[in-house]
Structures are given as structure tokens and as C-alpha cells.
Amino acid sequence: MERVNTGVIAKLTSIHKGSREATATVLATGIACILSLDACQSEIETLQRNDLIIIGDTNWRKHPYPESIEGNMNLLFVKEVLDDWTLVEDANHMCQWLYLCDPSIQANTFIQYDTITQRSTVLKHRSGNIDESANRYLYRSEENLTYSEFYGYSELVNSIKVFFDVNLRQRKKLSQFNTRPARGILFAGEPGVGKTFLGRIIASEFQIPFYLINGPSIISKWVGDSEKTLHNIFTDAAGSPNGAIVFIDEIDAIAPSRNSTSAQHDTRLVEQLLTEMDGFTSDNSTIVIASTNRAEALDPALKRPGRFDRIEYFPLPSASDRLDILTKKANTLPHKTLPIERIAACTDGFSAAELCAIFSEAVQLAIYHHRTEISEFDFIEGFNIVNKNHRRNKRT
Known part of the structure; x- marks a missing residue:
């Protein structure tokens, strides 16, 4: 047997308290290894034979989510590929290195992995088609709504009408002034003031693809799935020759302010949204509308000009x-x-x-x-x- 110090998932085969050592078998390769109990970060009394453990760089511990890999087949997100070693992430955001001799495996894809045979299958996307995930969010308005049906707020509605008229209907004229079209507008204000309803009116006014994303609905338990869906929506919208609108309702649910205590999946989703909004080219006619009643909770990087060029505040009715x-x-x-x-x-x-x-x-x-x-x-x-x-x- 060899002593290993790699970030992998293994199964305990024996515990020797006298010699202060334990033996384990790495799931990915079947290699047996010897571990020092002094390097164990879990309570030794709780360890049992056949427990799943995760071996880090300098220590090891009991796997906190053993149920995520107890079954034979697992859906894993590929984070990095180094030679024949692949870094993957499971649904509980636990990472492990797998020894996979498959040249078709690439970063930012999903694989299905059999923990018994150590065989993997590359999945392009869980939905099977890049357009299917975007089409789920394509809003087809059957209403014939107009701005006149938004009661009150006459000055605010008129300002928003001008914004969309210039940046969608007359966007080509902006090049005469050497100015790019706006990329986004943020509707902020108290609940129930009509932010989402105004979005529905805009969808009815413009006969172009309108993608409606309810913030929490895009969050998936599968690692990387939310970011992939967001990317697919923006890619699909960019392909519309006459422009498109992406409406993100309750954007604070997917783009909270990043800090040292932010969860990793929250940070990734915010960064994906920033990347998509920065990726607009001069011929991209997509405009992002977002609504929130917690503007202060949004990541500051989103609220700067160049992403959300306009922030419209909806007060309570006068x-x-x-x-x-x-x-x-x-x-x-x-x-x-x-x-x-x-x-x-x-x-x-x-x-x-x-x-x-x-x-x-x-x-x-x-x-x-x-x-x-x-x-x-x-x-x-x-x-x-x-x-x-x-x-x-x-x-x-």
C-alpha cells in the first residue's frame, strides 16, 4: 500500500487505534492507502468501517454528505481537467478528484459517474438541448396590454417609454452619436407597486422574444446548472435579429452582494450574470430588465452604468x-x-x-x-x- 495525500473520496476499510492509523480504498481508482489518525479532523470514536471519507491536502475527515455518493450513479459537474485526473463537484458542493481516462471530458460539462465500475458518461446538458432550457423561460404574452393600462405614475411610465423607444426601436440612431445602446434597466421599489406588471406591458408592446426569469426559479440543486441555464437564455436572446428582452424578477435572489461569507454557488451565479451583461456586442439587441424590492441587497457591481444603465425607483402611490x-x-x-x-x-x-x-x-x-x-x-x-x-x- 502507499501513503497518499490527495483530495479524493475514499471508503474506510479498517481503523487501528493502537498504531494511530487507518486504511481506506480510494473510490476513483481502487488504490488502498494508509492514513494517520492524527491527521483526522473528525471525532475518531464516530468512525466506523465502510464510512465514506474525504482526503484533503494535509488531513482527512468523515464525508459530511455521504448520501450524495452512496448510489451507484451520480451526476457530477466537471470543474477542471488535468491529464487523466478530473476535479468534479456534486450536488452538495463537495469536490473530489477522479481518475478518468476519457478525452471527451471537458471543464464546465456534466458527467454521469458509476462509483462501482468507475465509468463515466459525458452529458451535454441535463435537458439534452441548449435551446430547451432557454425556451422554458420564453414568455409568450396572450394579453394585449398597453402603457395606458398602468394606472398612476405618469412621469415614471413616460420616462420608461422613452428609454425603450430609443434603445429598442431607434437603437441604430444611437451610432450617429457614437453612443452604445443601454444594456439594462432596474425597477426598484416596494412590493405591489407594479414593477412586474410593467414588464408584462413591455412584453406586449414589443413583438420580440421576452424571457421571463423569476429569480428563485432558476436556482438548481445541481452544481453549475443555474449558471448554464442563465448562459443559454442570454445566448438564445442574442440570436434574435430584432432584439430581445430578458426580464429578471426578484433579481436579489440570484445576485446578492458578494462578501466573505457568501456561498460559493451564490458567487458563481452573480459572476455569471456579470459576464453575460458584459458580453453584449454592438450588434446585440438584448436589453435586461430586473426588478427588486431590496435594491440595497444587490451586488454593487451590477448597479453601475454599463450594466444597469438606468435605475427607476417605484415609490408608493402619491x-x-x-x-x-x-x-x-x-x-x-x-x-x-x-x-x-x-x-x-x-x-x-x-x-x-x-x-x-x-x-x-x-x-x-x-x-x-x-x-x-x-x-x-x-x-x-x-x-x-x-x-x-x-x-x-x-x-x-
Whole structure:
């Protein structure tokens, strides 16, 4: 047997407390090795024969996630290839070196590995096709929405209309001023103020591919899968001759500020997004829209010009905005004379979603009382219900 000091996964075959040594078999090669118990970082009393261990550069320890490699077949992400040794990462972010004599294995790909036969199969992508992962996020709007259906915030909406008109419809004119088109715009503000709804309106306004990513939905338990999906979406968007829009809702879930305590997978996803936004070429007509109610939690590198060139803040509706929202929403529903101005004055601090919820509650009351129109009673009771929830949420 030989004494080894490599970063590999092995199985304990015996423990000799008298000589302060243990023997183990490396899973990748079947090589037996001798380990010093003095170099063990785990409680020696807890070690048992057939335990899985991970051997580091100068020490070794009990494998923290043995269930991830107990089965015969494992899906692993290839991080690095050195000659016949391959550094792979499993679903629990544990890395190990495998001895694989397969020239088709390359970095940044997935392999399926059999721990018994030590055979591997290269997988191009878990979905089998680079376009399939992108198509899952392609939003096909069946709505015929226009900017006029976004109530209130007239100045803010007009500013955003100008932004997209110049950077999408008239982007070629920017070259006359030796200026590149904008790469991204960030919608920031309180929950329920209409950031995502405005994104849906933009999708309806422009007849170009619109990719809708809900931040948490892109996060995969498989190592490297989230970054690969993000890359596929941007690659697919770049192939659209008339431009494309990538909308990332709740971007703070995938691009939090990086620091010394950040998880490795969080850091990789942020860096992938930065790489994709920096990779835009002059003929790339993709614009990224992102929304968040926690702008302060985003990585600062994303918020600089050149990535998100514009940050639009959506405040809670002002008194005039509230009146406009309530009036226009009422015009879409059958109703009698309603005290809209009085309710608008009583809803300071309400979001646009809460204002619309008043009508949802009023409609339910009208139906319950067999009315064909929203009455003043229904409207006021609807306000009382939403106001009660608003105060409860504000306290918590």
C-alpha cells in the first residue's frame, strides 16, 4: 500500500487505534492507502468501517454528505481537467478528484459517474438541448396590454417609454452619436407597486422574444446548472435579429452582494450574470430588465452604468396616483356612485396592488349579495377588509 495525500473520496476499510492509523480504498481508482489518525479532523470514536471519507491536502475527515455518493450513479459537474485526473463537484458542493481516462471530458460539462465500475458518461446538458432550457423561460404574452393600462405614475411610465423607444426601436440612431445602446434597466421599489406588471406591458408592446426569469426559479440543486441555464437564455436572446428582452424578477435572489461569507454557488451565479451583461456586442439587441424590492441587497457591481444603465425607483402611490388608480380601475367594472376621492384620501401608504384589491373584495361582496353592480357599501367594506390586512402587515 502507499501513503497518499490527495483530495479524493475514499471508503474506510479498517481503523487501528493502537498504531494511530487507518486504511481506506480510494473510490476513483481502487488504490488502498494508509492514513494517520492524527491527521483526522473528525471525532475518531464516530468512525466506523465502510464510512465514506474525504482526503484533503494535509488531513482527512468523515464525508459530511455521504448520501450524495452512496448510489451507484451520480451526476457530477466537471470543474477542471488535468491529464487523466478530473476535479468534479456534486450536488452538495463537495469536490473530489477522479481518475478518468476519457478525452471527451471537458471543464464546465456534466458527467454521469458509476462509483462501482468507475465509468463515466459525458452529458451535454441535463435537458439534452441548449435551446430547451432557454425556451422554458420564453414568455409568450396572450394579453394585449398597453402603457395606458398602468394606472398612476405618469412621469415614471413616460420616462420608461422613452428609454425603450430609443434603445429598442431607434437603437441604430444611437451610432450617429457614437453612443452604445443601454444594456439594462432596474425597477426598484416596494412590493405591489407594479414593477412586474410593467414588464408584462413591455412584453406586449414589443413583438420580440421576452424571457421571463423569476429569480428563485432558476436556482438548481445541481452544481453549475443555474449558471448554464442563465448562459443559454442570454445566448438564445442574442440570436434574435430584432432584439430581445430578458426580464429578471426578484433579481436579489440570484445576485446578492458578494462578501466573505457568501456561498460559493451564490458567487458563481452573480459572476455569471456579470459576464453575460458584459458580453453584449454592438450588434446585440438584448436589453435586461430586473426588478427588486431590496435594491440595497444587490451586488454593487451590477448597479453601475454599463450594466444597469438606468435605475427607476417605484415609490408608493402619491395622493394623485391613488386617485388615478382607483378611478381607472372603477371604470373597468360595473358600479354605482362610489366615494373614490374619500377612499383615495384614506389610503396613504397603500400600494397599487392593495388599491386594486379593494375592488376585488368589493366584487366578491356584490356577488354574495346578488348585486349586478358594485355598491357604495361593497366598496367601503372592501376598503375595510384591505385596510385591516394592511395594518396587520405594517405591524409585522
